[in-house]
Amino acid sequence: MNPLHPKKLLLSKWTAVTPVAKDKHFVVVKVVEPELPGAPVEWVELEALFSKRVQRLAWRTLRDAAVWRQGWV
Numbered sequence: 904m905n906p907l908h909p910k911k912l913l914l915s916k917w918t919a920v921t922p923v924a925k926d927k928h929f930v931v932v933k934v935v936e937p938e939l940p941g942a943p944v945e946w947v948e949l950e951a952l953f954s955k956r957v958q959r960l961a962w963r964t965l966r967d968a969a970v971w972r973q974g975w976v
């Protein structure tokens with residue numbers, strides 16, 4: 904997998920390996936800025952294309968190839 908940087912994740916596309924509630928394809932709609940200036944980014948918000956449900960998760964979770972695939976597969 905390509906190296907990920909949290910600042911470059913905005914509007915990136917992701918596919919869940921195991922769909923939940925018919926949601927398989929997602930887009931990063933927000934990179935959550937930390938409360939303390941200079942602190943590292945920890946969270947992103949993903950929006951499901953089908954249901955428009957938004958979920959927040961640690962951006963490092965996207966590195967796990969057993970859970971996420973980059974792009975819409």
